[in-house]
Amino acid sequence: MATVIKDIEIQPNIPISVLFEKHANFIKEYGQKENSYEYGMTDYLRVSGMFWGLTALELMNTLPKQSKGEIAEYIKNCQDPESGGISACLQHDPHILHTLSAVQILCIYDNLNAIDLDGVVRYIASLQLSDGSFMGDKWGEVDTRFSFCAVATLALLNKLNAIDVNQAVEFVASCKNFDGGFGSRPLSESHAGLIYCCVGFLSITNRLDVVDRDTLAWWLCERQLPSGGLNGRPEKLPDVCYSWWVLSSLSILGRLHWIDAEALKKFILACQDTETGGFADRPGDVADPFHTLFGIAAMSLLGHESVQKVNPTFCMPQHVIDRLQLKPQMMID
Amino acid sequence: MSDCSSDENENDTILYRDRPEWKDVTPLKQDDGDEPVVAIDYTEAFEDCYDYFRAILKKKEISERALELTKTAAQLNSANYTVWQYRREILKGLGKDLNEELDYIQKVILKHSKNYQVWHHRRIIVEWLQDASKEKYLTETVLAKDAKNYHAWQHRQWVIRTFKLFDGELEYVDTLISDDVRNNSAWNQRYFVINNTTGFTDEVLDREIDYTLNHIKTVTENESAWNYLRGLLLHGKEGLSNNKKVTDFCEELYKSGNRSPFSLAVIVDMCFEQLNEGGGDSRYTPQRAKELCEELINKYDIIRANYWKHMIEMIDKTMKDENIESSN
Numbered sequence: 151m152a153t154v155i156k157d158i159e160i161q162p163n164i165p166i167s168v169l170f171e172k173h174a175n176f177i178k179e180y181g182q183k184e185n186s187y188e189y190g191m192t193d194y195l196r197v198s199g200m201f202w203g204l205t206a207l208e209l210m211n212t213l214p215k216q217s218k219g220e221i222a223e224y225i226k227n228c229q230d231p232e233s234g235g236i237s238a239c240l241q242h243d244p245h246i247l248h249t250l251s252a253v254q255i256l257c258i259y260d261n262l263n264a265i266d267l268d269g270v271v272r273y274i275a276s277l278q279l280s281d282g283s284f285m286g287d288k289w290g291e292v293d294t295r296f297s298f299c300a301v302a303t304l305a306l307l308n309k310l311n312a313i314d315v316n317q318a319v320e321f322v323a324s325c326k327n328f329d330g331g332f333g334s335r336p337l338s339e340s341h342a343g344l345i346y347c348c349v350g351f352l353s354i355t356n357r358l359d360v361v362d363r364d365t366l367a368w369w370l371c372e373r374q375l376p377s378g379g380l381n382g383r384p385e386k387l388p389d390v391c392y393s394w395w396v397l398s399s400l401s402i403l404g405r406l407h408w409i410d411a412e413a414l415k416k417f418i419l420a421c422q423d424t425e426t427g428g429f430a431d432r433p434g435d436v437a438d439p440f441h442t443l444f445g446i447a448a449m450s451l452l453g454h455e456s457v458q459k460v461n462p463t464f465c466m467p468q469h470v471i472d473r474l475q476l477k478p479q480m481m482i483d
Numbered sequence: 484m485s486d487c488s489s490d491e492n493e494n495d496t497i498l499y500r501d502r503p504e505w506k507d508v509t510p511l512k513q514d515d516g517d518e519p520v521v522a523i524d525y526t527e528a529f530e531d532c533y534d535y536f537r538a539i540l541k542k543k544e545i546s547e548r549a550l551e552l553t554k555t556a557a558q559l560n561s562a563n564y565t566v567w568q569y570r571r572e573i574l575k576g577l578g579k580d581l582n583e584e585l586d587y588i589q590k591v592i593l594k595h596s597k598n599y600q601v602w603h604h605r606r607i608i609v610e611w612l613q614d615a616s617k618e619k620y621l622t623e624t625v626l627a628k629d630a631k632n633y634h635a636w637q638h639r640q641w642v643i644r645t646f647k648l649f650d651g652e653l654e655y656v657d658t659l660i661s662d663d664v665r666n667n668s669a670w671n672q673r674y675f676v677i678n679n680t681t682g683f684t685d686e687v688l689d690r691e692i693d694y695t696l697n698h699i700k701t702v703t704e705n706e707s708a709w710n711y712l713r714g715l716l717l718h719g720k721e722g723l724s725n726n727k728k729v730t731d732f733c734e735e736l737y738k739s740g741n742r743s744p745f746s747l748a749v750i751v752d753m754c755f756e757q758l759n760e761g762g763g764d765s766r767y768t769p770q771r772a773k774e775l776c777e778e779l780i781n782k783y784d785i786i787r788a789n790y791w792k793h794m795i796e797m798i799d800k801t802m803k804d805e806n807i808e809s810s811n
Contacts, residue, residue: 193513194563240513241537242565289568291603328674328714337678338637339671364793371787372706378786383631384667384706408790 156385157375158432164420168449170456172427173442174212177203180428180439196239197228201251202443208258208467209446209458222264225252233276234269235287245287246277250299253306258470267307274300275312282317283335293334294325298347301354302464305476315355322348323360330365342373342382346395353402353463353478363481367405370396378413379432389431390421394444394465397451401462404481411452418445498531499555504548510534511541529559540569545576554587561595567604574608581612589621596625602634606641615646623655630659631668640675652676664698667707674714683718689728691715696732703736703743713749722760724753724767734766744784747775751794758801769798 180203200221207213228237228248235244236252249270256262277285277300284296297318304310324336325348331340332348345366352358373380373396379388380396393414400406420433421441428437429445443465450460459468463478471478499505511534536556539549553570556563574584588605595601609615622639625632643649653676659669673691681687695712699705716723724730730753736746754772757764776791776798784791 194560194565237565241540242563243568245564287564289571289603289607291599291606327671328717329710333671334633334637335640337671337675338640339633339668341633368790369710371790374786376786384710385665386631408787408793410786410788413786 155375156381156387157377158379158388160377160416160420160433164416164433165422165424166419168419168446168454168456169422169424169427170210170212172424173422173429173446174207174210174427176423176427176437177206177439177442178214193239194242195248197225197236197248197255198238198251199439200224201255202439204255204258205466206439206443206446209443209450209460210456211458213258218259218261221255221259222261225256226265228252229265229269230273231266231269233288234266234271234273236265236270236273243287244273246274246284246296246299246303247286249273250303253303254464254466257306257474258466260470260473262307267309270303271307271309271312274303278313278318280317282314282319282321284318294322294332294344294351295334295347297322298351298354301351305354305478306464306474308474310355319352319355319357319360322351326360326362330362330369339383340369342370342380342392342395342399345370346399349399349402350463350478353480356479358402358479358481361403363403363405367400367403367408370400370403371405371408374409374414377417378410378415379417380409380414387432388417390418390429390441390448391431391444393418393448394451397448398462398465401451402478402480404483406451415449415452418448421445498528499535499552500531505535508535508538511537513537532556532559536566540565543572545573547577549573550577550579557591561591561598562600564600567600571604571607581608584608585612585617589617592621592625596629596632597634599634602638606638609642615642615648618642618646619648626659630663630666633668636668636672640672643676644679649676649680660698664702665705665707667710670707670711674711683715688715688719692726692728696728699732699746703741703746706745709745709749722756723749724756724762724764730764730766742778742783744779747779747783751775751779755794755798755801758798758805769802772798 204213225236227240229235230237230244233244235246236249237244238248252265253262253270256264277287277296279285279292283292284300285292286296300313301310301315301318304312322332325332325334325338327333327337327340329340332345333339333341334344349361352360373382373392375381375388377388380392381388382392382395397406397409400408418429421429421431422445423430423437426437428439429441430437431441446457447460447465450457451462460466461468461471461478464471500510513533532552532555536552539552550570550573553566553573556566557570560566574581585608588601588608591601592605609618618638619642622635625635643652653673656669656673656676659666660673677683677687677691692712692715695708695715699708699712712729713723716726716729719726733746733750733753737750751772754767754769756762757767758769773795776795779791780788
């Protein structure tokens, strides 16, 4: 049988550099369009959306410093006084995803005291189940994404001791598969996004010993396709966000050099929208802040000199992680 | 992101502000603080619906009309998790027939099958009902369109494990693998079923190895099947390099001129295993592994050249360590 690989073809006329100015404008203007239907449509992910946009801007050295107060005020109003959790936008229910995003934003602005931090800690601790896993909110969805959110939030607040870390590690370890990867729950299929969550989790909890380093790193570098782009699972199409999930995991494992960096750069550059600015998942698709952050952050891991250094565990500027004196575990030879 | 077509309810075309049964509610505009971060101008139907949604959410109104409103709100934006949470509170408060809710959510899932919120809503309703009889069919419908849909697989695994519905699952997986031998989700499900039922006993392992090798024979460049084979061998006593069936298969494939990188990778690892564990199979020498690595670097897997260079280094390092050991 002939070999058919799911992939895309990169056109010859792709941009050869990162269009920084366009991307900065793209993010600043996002949602300020005349028809901001998108704004209403995206309120359920507003705070995370702010994190993607603001982090991308900071990595490109264009963070609007004057927005510090306004943004803190918005986040403060999204905090539920009862549970302590933070919601995606005003009047929504709190969720661990947005609680982490909010804390990340406030860390970038060095403005953590704007919210009730004890409340955040209380909220995260309340979501841990007896098997060590974490729910995303009070409705009980369990997923390794939430394990990552929990320890990342608490580590940023220097409050990891508020949860049962050993039990949390056991749950994540139970999601390790025979191919070295991790899924959302025990025996769920390995998936690069969830691998990032689990590897990031183990990096924060200083338990990378759980990982089968080279089995996993090989699986991760198998994600690179002839186009240079990375997919998230076997036989899926490449997508810029996996440039981040796969690369950050490989960085933490000290195996970043196992992928072909030049080929990946070419793919990422091809995903830029030369007209509107921003990155799309694949060349020719519509750009959005999510893929823009991961495109920029991946370029940082690939050593682009005009992008600030990003921390692979937290997906935050390294200078912020240094200021907080955090040292998430990394594997080095 | 979401389509606004109204096939649910013909009322959808009438804005809430024009409906007599909503006259007593004052719509609540989105309040983004004094200085909105971003200016807002929604499409009319969206704005109308969510203004009323915010108003009744604030009052926590539990009523038929509120239930109906959540339907419109979910239709306009199925990813809005607050809408689903509020809907569940109403369903409970009114004591609604949850089977009707299952029928409704099925329609939403078929439209928005990559949405965390709708699947989670489904799961909670199934939990409340303690009836999972419709779940296999639903996930099969979704997987027929997208055989790797992660949400559908997660839901299916949860249902199968929680309600002990393993019967027939291996046959279903087999159908999927026959349709697309590279379907990694299906191979993973195969592992899931065996792990949760018979376990990897000697007989099962033998059967599964045959099954996998047969599928590799048809498509040799298939990461999923090769990974599954490696996963199986982790359960055996023979490791990677001492299972005669597997080694014979790989050697025959090699002799036939096949150079699938996955097959070469397995041979490299067989050599490395023998080097580490002192096996006596003369086919699996460090020299052969290094030669294969060179071929992978230069010809068969150029993009991962650095990985294969790493393997050469590991082999050299192990040989050196062993030499030091034996000379001591």
